Every structure is written in C-alpha cells, then in structure tokens.
Amino acid sequence: MSSRALFLALVTVTLAAPRGAVAAEPTENLPRKAKPADAAAKSADATAKPKGAAAAKPGAAAAKPAKPATRTPASMTGTTSAQISAFKLKPGANGALCLECHGNFTERLAKPSVHTPVKARDCVACHNPHASGHGKLLAAEPSNVCATCHPDIVPKNPKSAHKPVAESRCVDCHDPHASGFKFNLVKGGNELCGSCHPAIAEPAAAAKHKHKPVEQGCVVCHQPHGSATGSALLKADVPGLCVGCHNVESPVLSKKHMGYPVKTARCTTCHDPHGSNAPSMLYTNVHPPVAKAMCSMCHEPANSATPLKTRQQGAALCRQCHAPRMAQMLDKNRVHQPVAEGQCLACHGPHASKEKGLLRANMVVACGACHADTIRRQDLSPTKHKPIKQGECTSCHDPHSSNAALNFVNGDMIELCGKCHDWQKHSTHPIGEAKKDPRNRNLTLACSSCHRAHGTDSKHLIPYPKTTALCTKCHEQYRR
Amino acid sequence: MSVRALSTTALFLALAASLPSGALAVPPATPTGMRYQRTIYADSADVALKSPEGVACDDRGAVVIADTGNARLLTYRWKDGALEGGTQVKLAQLSYPVRVQIDSKGFVFALDRRARRIVKVDAKGEFAGFVEPQGASSPVTPSAFKLDASDNMYVLDVAAKRVLVLAPDARVTREIPLPKASGIIDVAVDSGGRIYIVDAVSAVVFSADKAATSFEPLSKSLKEQISFPGYLAADNRGRLYVVDQNGNAVVKLGVDGTFQGRELGIGWNDGFVYYPAQLCLNAGGDAFLADRNNNRVQVFAVSR
Numbered sequence: 001m002s003s004r005a006l007f008l009a010l011v012t013v014t015l016a017a018p019r020g021a022v023a024a025e026p027t028e029n030l031p032r033k034a035k036p037a038d039a040a041a042k043s044a045d046a047t048a049k050p051k052g053a054a055a056a057k058p059g060a061a062a063a064k065p066a067k068p069a070t071r072t073p074a075s076m077t078g079t080t081s082a083q084i085s086a087f088k089l090k091p092g093a094n095g096a097l098c099l100e101c102h103g104n105f106t107e108r109l110a111k112p113s114v115h116t117p118v119k120a121r122d123c124v125a126c127h128n129p130h131a132s133g134h135g136k137l138l139a140a141e142p143s144n145v146c147a148t149c150h151p152d153i154v155p156k157n158p159k160s161a162h163k164p165v166a167e168s169r170c171v172d173c174h175d176p177h178a179s180g181f182k183f184n185l186v187k188g189g190n191e192l193c194g195s196c197h198p199a200i201a202e203p204a205a206a207a208k209h210k211h212k213p214v215e216q217g218c219v220v221c222h223q224p225h226g227s228a229t230g231s232a233l234l235k236a237d238v239p240g241l242c243v244g245c246h247n248v249e250s251p252v253l254s255k256k257h258m259g260y261p262v263k264t265a266r267c268t269t270c271h272d273p274h275g276s277n278a279p280s281m282l283y284t285n286v287h288p289p290v291a292k293a294m295c296s297m298c299h300e301p302a303n304s305a306t307p308l309k310t311r312q313q314g315a316a317l318c319r320q321c322h323a324p325r326m327a328q329m330l331d332k333n334r335v336h337q338p339v340a341e342g343q344c345l346a347c348h349g350p351h352a353s354k355e356k357g358l359l360r361a362n363m364v365v366a367c368g369a370c371h372a373d374t375i376r377r378q379d380l381s382p383t384k385h386k387p388i389k390q391g392e393c394t395s396c397h398d399p400h401s402s403n404a405a406l407n408f409v410n411g412d413m414i415e416l417c418g419k420c421h422d423w424q425k426h427s428t429h430p431i432g433e434a435k436k437d438p439r440n441r442n443l444t445l446a447c448s449s450c451h452r453a454h455g456t457d458s459k460h461l462i463p464y465p466k467t468t469a470l471c472t473k474c475h476e477q478y479r480r
Numbered sequence: 481m482s483v484r485a486l487s488t489t490a491l492f493l494a495l496a497a498s499l500p501s502g503a504l505a506v507p508p509a510t511p512t513g514m515r516y517q518r519t520i521y522a523d524s525a526d527v528a529l530k531s532p533e534g535v536a537c538d539d540r541g542a543v544v545i546a547d548t549g550n551a552r553l554l555t556y557r558w559k560d561g562a563l564e565g566g567t568q569v570k571l572a573q574l575s576y577p578v579r580v581q582i583d584s585k586g587f588v589f590a591l592d593r594r595a596r597r598i599v600k601v602d603a604k605g606e607f608a609g610f611v612e613p614q615g616a617s618s619p620v621t622p623s624a625f626k627l628d629a630s631d632n633m634y635v636l637d638v639a640a641k642r643v644l645v646l647a648p649d650a651r652v653t654r655e656i657p658l659p660k661a662s663g664i665i666d667v668a669v670d671s672g673g674r675i676y677i678v679d680a681v682s683a684v685v686f687s688a689d690k691a692a693t694s695f696e697p698l699s700k701s702l703k704e705q706i707s708f709p710g711y712l713a714a715d716n717r718g719r720l721y722v723v724d725q726n727g728n729a730v731v732k733l734g735v736d737g738t739f740q741g742r743e744l745g746i747g748w749n750d751g752f753v754y755y756p757a758q759l760c761l762n763a764g765g766d767a768f769l770a771d772r773n774n775n776r777v778q779v780f781a782v783s784r
Contacts, residue, residue, distance in 0.1 A: 333576045333594045337663050337680075340623060341638045346662075370662055370681045373707040373726055405531055405755070405772065439748040442521050442528045442775035449748070463746055473749065 087124055095121020098129070111178040113185075117149075118177045125149075126176065143168030146176075154226035160233050161226035164196075172196075173224070193218045200274050207275030213245075214274050221273070242267045256280065258295050259302035270351040283352035290351045297321075298350070315342030332401035338370075339400050346370075347399065363391040367399075374454050381455025387420070388454060395419070396453065417447040438474040514730060514743040514767060514780040516751035517561060520545065521776050523554050524566035528775060533757040535768040535777050536580040536588070543768060544588050545777050546577035546758070553577060553590060553601065558766065558779075569605035573597075579758055581627045583648075589627065596621050598635070611635075613644060615652040620644060624666045634675055636667040643667055643675060643688075643695075656688050659695045670714040670735065678712040678722060685712070685720065685737050698737025705739050706731050715761045715782075723756050723769070730759060730769070748774060 089097070099105055099121075109118065117125040128139040138145050146168075147153070154161055164172040173192060174184045181188045187195060194201030204214050213220035221241060222233040230237045236244070239262075246253065248263050267273075270290065271281045278284060282291075289297040296302070298317055300309050310317050319326055329339055338346040347366055348358045359366050368375040378388045387395040396416060397407045404411035410419075414432065418425040425431075430445060437443035450470055451461040464470045472479040522528050527550070534546025543556040543563070553569040569588075576594035583589065587608060588601040598611035611633065613620045617640075624636040633646040638658070645654035658664050662681035669675050673690040676698075683702040686695035702722075710725030719740065720733040728746035733739060744753050755773035762768075767780040 331594075337623075337638065337665070340621070341641070371708075372681075373703065377707075437748060440750075440774055440776070442530075443748060448773075452746075473747075 087129060089124075095123045098123045105177070108178040111180050113180065113182055114178040115176055115184050141168070142170065146170045155228035158226035158228055159237075160231050162224060162233055165225045189217050190214070204274040207272075208277040209279065209281050210275040211273055211281060238273075239263065239265065239267050242273075258293055260295055260299070260307055261302075265308065269349060272354065283354050285354070285356060285358055286352040287350060287358055315344055318344045329400040333403045334405070334407055335401040336399055336407060363393040364388075365391075367391075367393045377452075378455040380457065381461065382457075382459050383455065383461050385453055385455060385461065413446040413448050417453075421447075513732065513741055514782055517766070517779040517781050518563065519750050519776050519778050520556070520563065520566075522566065523547075523568050525568075527568075529554075529777065530775055531772050532770045532775070532777055533578040533772050534580040534590070535758050535760050535770045536582045537760040537762045537766070537768050538582045539763040542582050542586065543760075544580050544582060544590075545770070546580045546590055548576060548578055548593075548772075549775070551575050551577070553580065553588065553605075555588075555605065558762075563779075567605065569601060571599065571601065571607050573607050573610070574599045574601075579624060581625065583627050583631045584629065585631070589625070589633070591622055591625060596623070598622055598625060598633075611646070611650055613646055613652050614650050616644060617655060626667055626669050628669045628673065629671060632669075634667050634669050636664065636677065638664055643677065645675075656692070657694060659686050659697070661686075665709060666712040668712040668714045668720065671716040674714075674735070676712055676714060676720060678709045680709050680725075683707075683709055683722075685722070685733060687735075698733075698735075702731070702733075702737075702739060705742065710756070711758050713759050713761055721759055721761065721767075723759050725755055725757070728753050728756065730756070730767075750778070753778070 095118075105118075108114070117123070123129070124139070126139060126145050127137045129137070132138055134141060140148075154165055164170070170176075171186075173186060175186050176184070178184065179186060181192075185192050190201060190205075194205075204210070218224075221235060223230075223235055224233070227233045227235060229235070230241065234241050239248075242248075243263060248254070248257065270283065270286075272283050273281075276282060276284065278286065289295065297320075298310050300306055300311060312320070315326070329335065338344070346369075347360060349360050350358075353359055355362060355366075364375060375388070378384060387393070393399070394409075396409060398409050399407070402408060402411075408416055410416040414425060424447070429450075431447065431449070433444050435445040437445050437449055443449065452463055453461065455461055456463045458465050460467070462470050464473075468478075468480075520529065529545065529547050530549030532545050533548040534544075536542075536544045537558065541557050541559045543558045545554040545556070547554050551570065551574070553571075553574070554565075555567045555569060556563055556565040558564075573595075574590055574592050576592050577590040577599075578593040579591040581589045586603040589611065590599050590601060591597075592599055600608040600611060602608040611622075613635065619640075620635060620637050621639040622635045623638045626634045628634070631648040632653075633648075633650075635644045635646060637644060641658040643656045643658065644652050645656075647653050656675065658677065661679040661684065663679055664677050665680040667675065667677050675688045675692075675695075676685055677687075677695060678685050683706040684700070685698045685702070687698050688695045706722055706724045707727030708725050709722045709731075711723035713721045713723075714735070715721065718735050720735060722731045722733060724731050724742075728744065730743045731739070732741045732743065744751075744756075746752060746754060748754060753769065753771045753774065755771075757770040757772045759770075760768045761782065765782050767782045769778050769780065771778050
C-alpha cells in the first residue's frame with residue numbers, strides 16, 4: 001500500500017471512529033464516559049447498563065455528575081461501551097489485556113480493599129493506555145481523575161480542609177488500586193494520620209490518660225477530607241463537639257469545674273483532646289490557679305451574673321500575681337510591643353498549655369504570628385539556623401524586654417552566637433572589638449558582619465549569592 | 481558591523497583593565513529615588529555614633545541625631561550639602577533617646593524609650609521639661625510621636641490603644657482609638673492634618689482625616705512589599721515613606737496607600753543600610769536616615 005493510500009485509510013478510520021477515540025485533549029482526556037456532564041448520555045449506549053437510572057434521566061445525571069455508579073458493577077464482568085468507543089478495545093479486552101503485562105496486579109487484586117474501577121478491570125477509567133501528559137499515564141491531572149468520581153469529597157466552602165486533599169495529593173493516603181485497609185488507605189487507622197502528625201500521634205499513644213475516641217480512630221472527631229462546620233477538620237467546633245459526649249452540667253463535671261458554667265467555654269484551652277499525662281487530661285503546663293482550682297482568683301465568682309468575666313482586664317489582672325516580674329520587664333530599654341500593650345494573652349494561654357511558659361503554641365507559631373517575615377526568611381533560606389527551625393527564639397531574643405537592640409539576650413553579638421558556636425569565637429575569620437570593619441569605620445567585625453541569623457537567599461546565611469561577592473566587599477583587591 | 485562592535489568592546493575592556501580596581505564598581509546606592517550624599521559617623525570630637533535610632537531635621541538646616549547607644553543627642557547644621565557642628569547634648573532625663581523632632585521655635589523633642597516619656601530640650605541643649613499631656617482620658621505612655629508645622633504633637637500610645645493630638649501647650653485636643661491591629665508602630669501627619677499610622681505586623685497603613693474619629697486602612701496588607709515597617713514619614717507632597725526595618729529599605733507609598741517603589745538595600749558600605757530606623761525629609765529634598773545597626777546616619781537626596 002502506498003503511503004498516500006495508507007494515510008487516506010487512517011483518515012477514514014479516524015473520522016469514522018467515535019469522538020472519544022481521537023479527542024484526547026491533553027488535560028481532560030478521560031474516556032468520555034467518565035466525564036460527569038455526559039456520563040448519562042454515554043451510559044444510554046452501554047451494552048451492560050450501569051446501576052441506577054442515570055441513563056433514563058440524562059438531565060438529572062448532568063446536574064448530579066459522575067457518581068461512581070455510572071461505571072460500576074456492570075463493567076466488572078466485561079468491557080463497557082465507553083471503553084469500546086474510546087479505545088476500540090476488542091471484546092473482553094479491557095483490564096484483562098492490561099494484566100497481561102501488569103501481572104503483579106494479580107496480587108493486589110487479592111487485597112481486601114480494591115478500588116472499584118480496578119475491581120471492574122476498568123483501567124482506562126483513570127489511565128490512557130496510549131500516551132498521556134501526566135505521570136503514570138493518567139488520563140488527566142491526578143486531582144481531576146479522582147474528582148471525576150468523587151466530586152463532593154470536600155464540602156463546599158469548608159471551614160477547614162485537609163492539606164493533601166486541598167493539594168490534590170489523594171494518593172498520600174489512598175492507594176488508587178488496592179490496599180489491605182478500608183477505603184484503600186495506605187495504612188490502617190491512626191497509623192496513617194500519625195505518619196504526618198507524629199507530634200500529635202506519638203504523645204497520644206504514650207499518654208497516661210488517653211482520650212477514648214483517639215484510640216478508636218482520629219475520624220471519630222475529625223473529617224479526613226474537609227469539614228464544613230469545624231476548624232482543624234473537626235466534625236463540629238469546640239465545645240459543641242466535646243459536649244456531644246461530655247455532659248459538663250453533670251454533678252461530677254460541674255464540681256470539677258468549680259461550678260463555673262463551662263458549657264460555652266473552649267475546652268481545649270485546658271484539656272488536651274489527644275490525651276495527656278496530667279489528670280483530667282490537662283495540658284502538661286497548668287497555670288497554678290487552675291491547678292489549684294482557684295478559678296475565682298481571676299474570674300468573678302461562679303454564682304455571679306457574669307462568672308466567666310475576669311476580675312480585671314488585660315495586664316492589670318496578670319499584675320496581681322506577676323507585678324515584680326512585670327516591673328522588671330518594663331525597666332529595660334526595649335520592651336516587646338505586646339508587653340508594652342499589656343497583651344500578655346497575645347503569647348500566653350491563661351489556663352494550660354503544651355508549651356513551657358504557658359505559650360499558646362510553639363515559638364515558630366507563637367512568634368511567627370507577628371514576625372511572619374522573619375520566619376519566612378528562614379523558610380526560604382537554603383541554610384537553616386537551628387534555633388529558628390526548632391522554635392527556640394528565646395535562645396537569642398528575650399520575649400519580654402531587653403537593653404539590647406532586637407531584644408537580644410546578650411548585646412555582645414560574638415558572645416551571643418558563641419553560646420552555640422563557641423569554636424567560631426576563636427577559630428575563624430578575625431572578629432572582635434579590635435578588628436575594624438573596612439566597609440564602615442563605626443563597625444568592628446562580628447558574626448553579623450557576614451551572616452544574617454534568620455537566613456538569606458544564599459547559602460551559609462550570607463547576604464550575597466556568592467561567597468566571593470561577600471569577601472570582596474572588604475578584600476577589594478581580589479575583586480574581579 | 482560585527483568587527484566594529486568587537487573592536488569597541490575590546491577598547492572598552494582595555495580601558496577597564498587600565499583603571500584602578502574599584503573604579504568600575506557599581507557606585508553605592510544610586511537608585512533613582514534616593515541618591516547617597518554623605519554619612520555622619522561621629523560628633524565634633526570624633527566620637528563615633530552608636531546605634532542611632534533617631535534623626536530630625538527642619539527646613540532651616542537644623543539636624544538632630546538621637547545617638548541612642550551613647551545616650552545623647554547631637555546637633556548639626558546642614559546647608560547646601562555641607563554639615564557643620566556635632567555638638568553633644570547629654571541629659572540625665574534622657575537615657576535612651578530613640579525618636580526626635582524639632583518644632584518651629586527650635587525646641588527639640590526626644591522620646592526616651594526606657595522612661596517612655598517625651599523630653600523637651602531648648603536650643604542651648606538644656607532640659608526644658610517633659611511633655612505632660614493635659615486632659616487625657618487615661619495616663620499616656622508614648623511609644624512614638626510627630627509634630628506638625630503648627631507644633632501640634634501626635635502621640636502614639638499603644639498601651640492605651642490610641643493616638644492623642646496635643647496642642648503646643650500639651651492640651652489633649654483629640655483622642656483617636658487605634659484600629660484592631662497587632663503592632664501599630666508609628667504615627668505620621670501630613671500638611672493637611674491627615675494622620676497616618678502603620679502596623680508592623682500586617683504592613684497596613686491607616687489614616688484619619690482631620691475631623692475623623694477613627695482610622696481607616698489605606699490599603700490591604702503590603703507585606704509582600706514591606707517586611708517589617710518600623711517608621712512612617714509624610715513628605716507633604718503626596719507621598720509616604722515607610723522605613724522597612726527588617727527588609728533594610730525605604731518604601732514609598734502614595735497617600736492613598738499605593739506602592740510606589742522601594743529604595744536602598746542591605747549593606748555595610750556607604751549608601752546601604754542595616755536595620756534603619758528614623759527618617760527625616762526636609763523641604764530641600766534631603767533625607768536623613770538613622771542607620772541603626774551601621775552606627776551612622778546617612779544623607780540622601782530624594783528625587784521627587
């Protein structure tokens with residue numbers, strides 16, 4: 001056959017072929033039957049009709065797109081019309097054909113939880129057998145592939161959404177083919193959640209006082225994909241979620257709370273919902289008045305008209321006990337603005353906390369709430385400074401006040417850095433009071449002459465892309 | 481053509497090689513907006529500045545530096561690009577001066593950050609009293625302040641979450657509550673009496689017109705353009721200047737809050753800055769910038 005004849009034959013075959021066989025739009029080349037809008041129309045042609053009435057009610061199917069039912073059980077026994085139309089598969093040659101090469105799937109198919117299209121040998125539901133612009137020959141963007149059948153996995157306008165879901169990283173948690181765990185999860189129960197949230201899972205597992213729902217599974221309280229009503233993926237916000245199980249008006253709990261009406265209070269300001277080593281699942285660090293059940297030291301009496309109201313407002317309340325410490329803070333050249341504003345609660349929790357000093361969160365979060373630019377600089381820096389990475393801001397800065405600029409705990413930069421980098425104090429580039437900075441007659445050489453502690457765009461915390469650019473600022477004779 | 485171009489390049493390279501090293505170096509800080517003029521490193525006795533956080537100037541040529549680390553003020557005269565003086569003013573009442581202003585009569589006002597009081601200093605460098613606001617709704621703790629052309633004082637009091645406007649005799653004429661923000665760091669006023677404040681945390685500038693009872697944001701967060709605002713100045717020509725302390729720059733904004741550019745950059749050589757603090761602009765187009773962590777004050781020419 002001549003090449004011209006061959007071309008004409010190909011054109012003829014192509015034109016005669018159904019649209020889906022050649023459409024192959026790079027980002028949306030799922031087989032047409034998989035597309036929500038026309039799933040019903042396609043299913044009308046199906047040799048084995050899918051469960052449900054989608055085919056009879058195309059309009060309804062278009063409004064309520066792509067339920068898994070459109071491609072489910074019927075196709076388990078044979079080739080669907082969509083596959084035939086999309087890829088011109090031979091009768092019976094759907095997933096079975098794929099398995100001829102992908103033999104290792106036999107083992108996977110024996111797993112307890114097999115993804116419905118895999119069970120149906122409907123490989124082309126997710127993959128394009130010929131070519132794809134996406135990894136693993138996926139027929140579309142991974143997020144689009146999953147969302148085709150699972151469009152409502154995250155509620156509309158969620159109050160919180162799980163990061164992997166928001167970033168379309170479904171396979172972080174689910175095996176798209178088969179797994180030994182329900183819902184095709186890659187790991188079972190809390191082990192899966194714990195692999196990304198060890199800071200919660202590990203202490204929870206080791207806690208002396210465990211919270212029963214945590215043992216039963218994270219999903220007792222959390223929605224794994226997204227929550228329409230709760231923050232932190234909670235099924236409902238605190239205290240609504242808590243009071244669903246705990247009747248805080250019961251005599252026992254009421255007594256524990258010294259008769260204060262805590263039904264509307266935020267339980268997690270005192271209690272660790274994931275378990276704790278302290279009785280009553282209180283956080284490790286408890287404000288002494290709370291630990292001693294002396295709520296009325298700060299709050300109005302339990303039987304008053306406004307029992308949760310504090311006796312005084314702001315710093316005046318804290319000053320009742322911490323006056324000497326607060327006076328000491330204010331007797332410095334530089335006072336941290338929240339302290340100057342009397343906003344103790346900007347950083348501290350009044351009841352209990354996981355963190356030392358009753359900090360509201362670890363320092364990266366607590367300090368980063370206002371100093372986001374500083375934390376960001378570290379995040380973007382190719383070289384990380386350990387204390388910042390580990391949230392040890394107070395290694396260098398006094399969070400309340402200081403006589404030194406930037407609230408340093410030591411105004412002598414060399415001594416400050418030398419606390420951790422002692423070797424560099426005496427075995428390094430010349431530094432110290434006797435070493436004048438050639439760039440500036442009012443400076444002597446110190447660590448900060450070359451490094452920025454919170455990171456730069458360049459390696460080694462230096463403010464220039466190349467080390468030579470830094471060195472030749474002083475050693476000009478070597479400048480090229 | 482290419483031969484001609486090549487020979488020109490070769491000629492240029494040959495010329496470059498014959499020049500002393502550094503002659504071809506990029507001149508320090510020659511951005512279009514702020515052109516480096518000179519640096520003040522010391523007083524008249526050649527005692528070096530130490531962590532200066534404040535600098536004030538007026539249109540008659542007075543320049544006052546708050547030499548914070550040395551617990552003193554320094555007074556200079558600035559005329560036609562020449563600097564004279566450098567007299568030290570050291571007062572027991574002023575142990576940690578951080579912000580300074582000069583009024584129309586030549587009095588210097590300095591904020592002592594440790595004592596949280598504003599000190600008045602006369603032209604001879606003598607202590608002339610504390611600014612004691614009269615008629616405030618609660619005790620006043622100044623954290624920043626500015627003067628307008630009529631010597632009214634605008635005091636930021638973050639502890640009581642307000643800006644107070646004081647008449648020249650220290651009577652409180654207005655109290656404007658601060659908006660809900662995490663870190664209001666400075667206050668400024670323009671020639672029309674419009675008051676501006678800036679939030680260091682969100683990098684939002686707020687304003688209140690002459691008769692306003694509250695502040696309104698001029699724009700959304702400028703955090704992408706300003707790392708951590710530390711100081712705010714109005715040049716009375718329709719422009720605001722925000723000193724970006726952590727970003728080591730000066731950011732220009734329109735009075736409507738629009739971003740108009742970023743000047744200067746981190747460095748230790750002249751023309752660069754390292755944790756800059758107060759900025760003062762005079763009518764002649766000079767900008768004095770307290771370059772705190774470089775232990776100096778730099779003078780720039782501002783193109784309008």
